[in-house]
Amino acid sequence: MKESDPILEVDNLFASTDNLPxxxxxxxxxxxxxxxxxxxxxxxxxxxxxxxxxxxxSYNITNGCIKFSGANINSLEPEERAQxxxxxxxxxxxxxxxxxxxxxxxxxxxxRRKFLNKEELDTFDFEELVKEKLELVKMDHAFxxxxxxxxxxxxxxxxxxxxxxxxxxxxIAILDETDSGLDIDALRIVASGIKKISNEQTGIILITHYQxxxxxxxxxxxxxxxxxxxxxxxxxxxxxxxxxxxxxxTDDFVKEM
Amino acid sequence: MKIIxxxxxxxxxxxxxxxxxxxxxxxxxxxLPNLKSELWRLSNKSKISKFLDYxxxxxxxKFDVPYPKNSKSNIRLIIGEDCQIKLKEENYSxxxxxEDELDKYIKExxxxxxxxxxxxxxxxxxxxxxxxxxxxxxxxSKIPPIEIFSHASNNSFNAKTLVIFLEKNCxxxxxxxxxxxxxxxxxxxxxxxxxxxxxxxxxxxxxxxNKSNLLNSLNVIQQKNSKYNLGSLxxxxxxxxxxxxxxxxxxxxKTNIKSMQITKKDEQISTYTKIDxxxxxxxxxxxxxxxxxxxxxxxxEGSIIVPxxxxxxxxxxxxxxxxxxxxxxxxxxxxxxxxxxxxKCKHGATISQLNEEELFYMRTRGITLxxxxxxxxxxxxxxxxxxxxxxxxxxxxxxxxxxxx
Numbered sequence: 001m002k003e004s005d006p007i008l009e010v011d012n013l014f015a016s017t018d019n020l021p022x023x024x025x026x027x028x029x030x031x032x033x034x035x036x037x038x039x040x041x042x043x044x045x046x047x048x049x050x051x052x053x054x055x056x057x058s059y060n061i062t063n064g065c066i067k068f069s070g071a072n073i074n075s076l077e078p079e080e081r082a083q084x085x086x087x088x089x090x091x092x093x094x095x096x097x098x099x100x101x102x103x104x105x106x107x108x109x110x111x112r113r114k115f116l117n118k119e120e121l122d123t124f125d126f127e128e129l130v131k132e133k134l135e136l137v138k139m140d141h142a143f144x145x146x147x148x149x150x151x152x153x154x155x156x157x158x159x160x161x162x163x164x165x166x167x168x169x170x171x172i173a174i175l176d177e178t179d180s181g182l183d184i185d186a187l188r189i190v191a192s193g194i195k196k197i198s199n200e201q202t203g204i205i206l207i208t209h210y211q212x213x214x215x216x217x218x219x220x221x222x223x224x225x226x227x228x229x230x231x232x233x234x235x236x237x238x239x240x241x242x243x244x245x246x247x248x249x250t251d252d253f254v255k256e257m
Numbered sequence: 258m259k260i261i262x263x264x265x266x267x268x269x270x271x272x273x274x275x276x277x278x279x280x281x282x283x284x285x286x287x288x289l290p291n292l293k294s295e296l297w298r299l300s301n302k303s304k305i306s307k308f309l310d311y312x313x314x315x316x317x318x319k320f321d322v323p324y325p326k327n328s329k330s331n332i333r334l335i336i337g338e339d340c341q342i343k344l345k346e347e348n349y350s351x352x353x354x355x356e357d358e359l360d361k362y363i364k365e366x367x368x369x370x371x372x373x374x375x376x377x378x379x380x381x382x383x384x385x386x387x388x389x390x391x392x393x394x395x396x397x398s399k400i401p402p403i404e405i406f407s408h409a410s411n412n413s414f415n416a417k418t419l420v421i422f423l424e425k426n427c428x429x430x431x432x433x434x435x436x437x438x439x440x441x442x443x444x445x446x447x448x449x450x451x452x453x454x455x456x457x458x459x460x461x462x463x464x465x466x467n468k469s470n471l472l473n474s475l476n477v478i479q480q481k482n483s484k485y486n487l488g489s490l491x492x493x494x495x496x497x498x499x500x501x502x503x504x505x506x507x508x509x510x511k512t513n514i515k516s517m518q519i520t521k522k523d524e525q526i527s528t529y530t531k532i533d534x535x536x537x538x539x540x541x542x543x544x545x546x547x548x549x550x551x552x553x554x555x556x557x558e559g560s561i562i563v564p565x566x567x568x569x570x571x572x573x574x575x576x577x578x579x580x581x582x583x584x585x586x587x588x589x590x591x592x593x594x595x596x597x598x599x600x601k602c603k604h605g606a607t608i609s610q611l612n613e614e615e616l617f618y619m620r621t622r623g624i625t626l627x628x629x630x631x632x633x634x635x636x637x638x639x640x641x642x643x644x645x646x647x648x649x650x651x652x653x654x655x656x657x658x659x660x661x662x
Binding site: 051054055056057058077078079081082083087088090093094096097098099104107108111112115147164168 | 613614615617618619620621622623624625626628629632633635636637639640
């Protein structure tokens with residue numbers, strides 16, 4: 001028996017886009033303080049699951065439900081989910097030319113603070129806060145004056161995602177291949193940032209292909225996805241096993257189902 | 258169409274000036290442009306009729322400029338309000354052109370006008386009375402930014418004309434603002450002459466009110482080694498047409514244009530540009546953006562003419578368009594007419610909608626769809642607005658565009 005209520009419950013979730021089924025009955029429960037890793041081949045539905053939890057309008061939930069802090073969020077808009085504490089770290093963070101990173105971060109942070117009934121921050125107060133958070137991901141202040149993600153290297157974009165996570169203080173963070181495109185040093189910086197931000201009240205879902213991120217952040221559970229379903233769940237050893245065996249066996253597993 | 262009837266029956270203006278007479282004569286046999294021609298075929302006929310359906314008003318009521326003055330050093334002039342200017346400072350001078358100088362220059366221009374291609378200027382000059390023609394001769398450097406305002410009064414047709422001579426080595430920033438009042442038509446014609454080594458950063462901002470109309474014509478002649486930058490923005494007109502004609506007389510000149518039109522409701526706003534390279538080593542970098550929402554219609558037609566004499570021309574023309582509604586319409590036609598064989602010319606056009614992935618990204622950060630759309634639009638506008646000189650008004654403008662219907 002767990003002592004607290006789950007933050008996130010995905011219950012037998014089926015979803016499709018353009019009438020093409022992508023998720024075929026995913027169930028997943030995350031409690032406060034837990035770190036879950038979802039692994040699997042390209043195209044198995046990992047990123048789709050993360051986008052559906054975040055409310056991407058291109059996907060339709062055809063069956064099942066997503067509960068966040070006990071409430072069904074199937075019909076909530078993406079911004080309502082974000083404001084209430086769901087954070088999605090993108091595999092490919094979007095560039096928004098002409099929109100200053102600082103202003104973007106301030107507007108985002110204030111939308112979350114408003115939901116939490118905290119005072120919204122003006123530019124000066126926000127600069128103070130962001131300065132402190134920049135330290136977590138070892139980012140230079142100059143990034144703030146540039147357009148959102150524009151001209152950022154792959155590593156800089158991922159660090160900017162973690163900076164956003166730090167500012168938004170989510171209850172659950174789903175990090176979609178945050179380790180892709182990072183060199184060893186950048187990976188350590190990002191991993192250390194994630195560890196500092198997470199605490200006993202937050203849940204984290206790491207979507208990844210590789211063990212190397214999990215060397216830095218040890219998950220409580222590892223789930224293997226194939227063909228839109230979670231086909232196996234285990235402890236952190238399962239990730240090591242996958243590293244050795246690869247994903248070929250998952251194809252056979254799906255065929256037998 | 259009151260104005261056309263008056264042209265036909267010779268009742269346009271009492272006590273016509275010589276220029277008004279010449280233009281009137283040119284229009285009398287065929288007072289309307291050829292609406293089937295390439296230049297006019299997309300114009301909404303009923304909107305043109307409404308544009309021409311007001312009586313000419315020569316007595317403007319006093320105009321209160323809605324912008325606070327940017328800085329004390331800025332020079333602000335309102336066409337039609339007895340602007341008398343004669344500034345002679347240590348580094349520069351700004352003087353009004355006298356009647357003879359103005360007549361001579363305008364007559365030269367009219368002599369090569371084509372009834373269809375220059376219809377907007379012919380109409381303007383046949384209606385613009387002396388008081389509504391402002392001519393300036395500017396020379397020197399470190400000149401304070403100049404703001405020039407034109408406006409139309411309610412329920413009337415107003416014609417305003419601006420002539421500017423930039424003398425050799427002169428360098429200025431000029432913001433021209435055209436206001437359309439409710440139920441009004443404004444005809445604004447501008448003639449700019451850039452002498453050798455002169456440079457002009459020119460902003461043209463035109464915005465209207467309910468059922469206002471605008472016919473805005475801009476003619477620029479560039480001499481050798483001159484540089485002309487134009488940033489323009491047209492929005493909130495029932496019908497507006499912006500015609501830009503730029504001629505690099507002997508080549509060896511630079512032109513940069515960043516223009517934008519925003520249409521909503523059932524508005525129609527169009528931009529026509531003709532860039533004529535009349536000598537070698539000319540340069541052009543042009544981008545026109547349109548944004549069409551609701552049932553509106555935005556039009557861009559641009560032509561770049563590179564005759565044999567214009568070798569080594571380097572010209573680029575890009576039309577980028579955002580279609581925000583299923584019922585909105587965008588027509589765009591960038592085109593090149595090249596005869597010279599040693600040139601670098603390119604053109605292109607794109608029409609797209611708001612980027613859904615960008616919107617989703619912003620929404621996952623708690624930003625509402627409305628705010629995210631505004632942010633995305635402001636980033637779309639930014640490139641143009643930041644190119645419009647006299648900076649204070651830029652931010653007011655962005656706010657105005659994003660928050661007004």
